[in-house]
Amino acid sequence: MSTFLGMPDVGHAPRGVGHLRGEEPFPAAARKALANAQLRRNIGHATSTIRAKRAAVVGEVPDWEELRTAGRDIKNATMHRLDSYLEQLEANIQARGGVVHWARDAIEANEIVTRLVKATGSDEVVKVKSMATQEIGLNEALEAAGITPYETDLAELIVQLGHDLPSHILVPAIHRNRAEIREIFLREMPDADPGLTDEPQVLAMAARKHLREKFLTARVAISGANFAVAETGTLSVVESEGNGRMCLTLPQTLITVMGIEKVVPAWTDLEVFLQLLPRSSTGERMNPYTSMWTGVTPGDGPQEFHLVLLDNGRTATLADPDGREALNCIRCSACLNVCPVYERTGGHAYGSVYPGPIGAVLSPQLTGIEDNASLPYASSLCGACYDVCPVKIDIPTMLVHLRAEHVDARRAEGRPSPEALVMRAAAWTMSNPRRWALAQRLTRLGRLLGRRRDRISQLPPPLSSWTASRDLPRPPEETFSEWWTRTRGSQP
């Protein structure tokens, strides 16, 4: 008997658990981030490095566009019959000695994992980088239950030791430069060599030494998954360092937490994603290590395997025909690396483990728009994210849709939002090229208003309703179009 017969069961990610909501709206958080010049330099340096690498390895693939089309088609086909693919996945994993658990939300997923770890008698776990477990706040839940989680991915380790939050979906410590990482290691690793330098090679070796003993003795590992193949029950983790292999191979028990949208129908679908993902994410022809396993293999690797399938707002996202494409994301992070807004604010300003363009469309749908209302406005709609997305997610169109949804929600309550007023004015301006060019030049006058503090606290009505609750960043010296024309020589 179903509890939701007759009433829609929406199921957004619950409040009070996990990391999908910031403490303040994007404009306020971004204002602080913009004041941090070191942060901006670190992110600018890293994203420009990766953009060049990605462009080079994507450029050498003659059928890149055909691969993108196939990637999008596979994902759309999956979402259309997600229920039967998940049932198929479950049956195949169970047939191979694995156990499948279903979690409506973060709270339930945390409870399941905590219970499974406790049942092993272990009070510590090693973890492979996983966005899903960050999203649900699993580490906090484990710690509350007396279980110590050890992050083993280098960037996650830097975040964990720095008592920090992730700021990028691929490289969660992208906001830290080598000197800062060295300081964190010296401060937080009891076994760190006091003569540690800030050479990336030396820092990587310090992490190796620090975690070696943990890997060799760990009894329980927790991982995420990049893909799960319905027709075979095969799971896959794509990584670089070998910490993933360590976690997936050495412990007796493996617990994998995976969003329900990560399933793909067929084994041969992996031939598409194994080409799209590495080139889009780290800008490599192939990442150093990809592991695949199907249930339990007697005598090789973990002899106990649990898969936790997580909803936590994904079905709510699926319910919106204009927003569900956000579930197609394979978390490559290419859209973050090309986003002019992300490059300036960094990931923390978005308040969610999913920052950047994909975060701006995914986080508000997972939580419900009212809890992340400002995120769809965190974009200049320049379209760069759509161009690089390996599964062709049309993020700009989705952002506009979510803005409309937010405005409608406000209007239903009888109060137009300040965003709506601003957007209405902006739409009037943007709909005419002459008005737009004039406005851009006028905006530069705003620099005078914000000259002292790099922001504008008071705009004339009706725009004052925007600045009543937040300051407006001082407009940049040049607009994005002007910057593009100057640096690339043509209009975007």
Place this chain on the structure above:
Amino acid sequence: MVDPDQGEPAVTSSRDVVLGRIRAAVGTAPDPGPVRRDYRQGSGALPGSPELLDLFEDRLVDYKASVRRCAADEVTGAVATILAGRFDRPARVVVPADLPGPWAGPAAVVDDGLTPAHLDALDGVVTACAVAIAETGTIVLDGGAGQGRRVITLVPDLHVCVVRADQIVGSVPECVRRLDPERPLTFISGPSATSDIELSRVEGVHGPRTLEVVLVVPR
């Protein structure tokens, strides 16, 4: 199917809730249509052809792996040369029980369920592989002949992998279609590496820091 997380079967299980939500969410949405697979499914080159060997070698070198070519009856000598070049004492290496030849010499330790700590005390591992991809410089292990348990190619710091020319295909789709998903698979593209510091790649973290490939070519 009884969900192990649920107590009383009378209570709606989370499985039913999530599946119900999915069905309600998709509703009567139109079928998105067939998947267009217009991408290259082959590379146009035959496995083991000279251009694929060159491409494979070029990709491996780009990942800072070393490549050494030899004939089938020269593998033992090639492995000995690699080990002698790295250690100034007899190297202690582990091999799977079913290695196709005495590649690692008579002193090699045969894996009979060694512990991780024991493996950590050894210098390296010598294995065969299942398939290799030229375009991406990737070696795939599937636990089949001459490859052993996953742990033996993970814990030792040096991996010497013997790849036969006819195992090298051009593209990722050709490789995926040769593999059996029921086996535990490891795709290896160079030594372990990280891009986590300022997004620049550096080689050598938790997996083997050195990858040496012996490419067995016809005479």
